[in-house]
Amino acid sequence: MSTRTAVITGASSGIGAATARQLAAAGYRVILTARRKDRIDALVEELTAEGYEAVAYELDVTDRTAVDAFAAFLDTFDSVDVLVNNAGGALGADPVATADPADWRTMYDVNVLGVLHVTQALLPRLRQGDEGGTVLVVSSTAGLATYEGGGGYVAAKHGAHVIAETLRLELCGEPVRVIEIAPGMVRTDEFALTRFRGDQNKAAAVYTGVAEPLTAEDVAETITWAVTRPPHVNIDLLVVRPRAQASNYKVHRER
Incomplete structure (x- = not known):
């Protein structure tokens, strides 16, 4: 039997890197893509060293x-x-009235x-493929419900959600599955830091008091x-949130 191959976009860090590790462990040949070649080269070296x-x-x-x-x-x-x-990401948390259209365009792209x-x-x-193919979209709970300050990211993730939903309808009867995984609050090294343009305090505040946000590994395990x-x-469609998060705007924070 030929080796089954999985392509992962945005594999240089966070959920993408964790997914590459877990799919490799599940027996897939993994093709890692990202803009940061040094990161994916290092991950390939790690994975090949493990066989x-x-x-x-x-x-x-x-x-x-x-x-x-x-x-x-x-x-x-x-x-x-x-x-x-x-591959994806958020930029800014400004209200619709003052948000930078360039940020919205970047997120949509x-x-x-x-x-x-x-x-x-x-x-x-x-x-x-003999067994059929799989298209998986990592969207977000932002693609299912909005919140203040999230307009651009919410709009973009709604777009990703609609691609998955529409493609599933259009491929009905063909041997291709369309899966959508919509994570809630996930603490990774870069997501919030990128969103707040390197502001460590704002990035840390997202998770303040939340005992156990999801990890990249949690989401990767769900994907796998x-x-x-x-x-x-x-x-x-599988929505995965930490227990402390009931919705995009209701999160239990310990004092």
């Missing part, structure tokens, strides 16, 4: 020409079975068009579980 098969490919998912070149590169592999659309570019480019290969269900089982 797993891993490949690094520098990629900006917002660049369609680069994405198409990546799809051509994947033709050298015997199969492409899983696509984990993980990576969270929505990035998912579109990679999914379109890889879908022909995902349709070819969903991907490794039998081919006829589709996890349409």
Whole structure:
């Protein structure tokens, strides 16, 4: 049997890196993409040292020409079975009245068009697998409900959610699953820090008093579980939050 191959975007840190480790441990050849080549090179070195098969490919998912070149590169592999659309991120927490449109455009480009570019480019290969392919979109609970100061990110993640929902309808009857994993509060090294442009105090305040936010490993375990269900089982939408978070705006914080 040929080795099953999983492509993970945004694999240089956080959920993407954790997913690469867990899918590799589950027996997949993992193709790691991100803009920061040094990060994914280091992760490939780590995984190969543990006996797993891993490949690094520098990629900006917002660049369609680069994405198409990546799809051509994947033709050298015997199969492409899983696509984990993980690349994304948030910028700013300003109200709609004063938000920077450039931030909204950046978030839309990576969270929505990035998912579109990679999914379109890889879908022909995902349709070819003997056991069927899997498109997985890492969205967010922000894609399901809004909150003050989150307009741009919420709009972008709604877009990612709608891509998954629509694609599932359009591929009905074909051997391709479309899975959406929507995490709530996840504490990673970079997400909040990037959102608040390196302001450590603002980034830390997001998690203040929250005993156990989700970790990147928690979400990666959820992704791996969903991907490794039998081919006829589709996890349409799975929302995963820490116990302390009842909604996007109701979080228990210990004093």
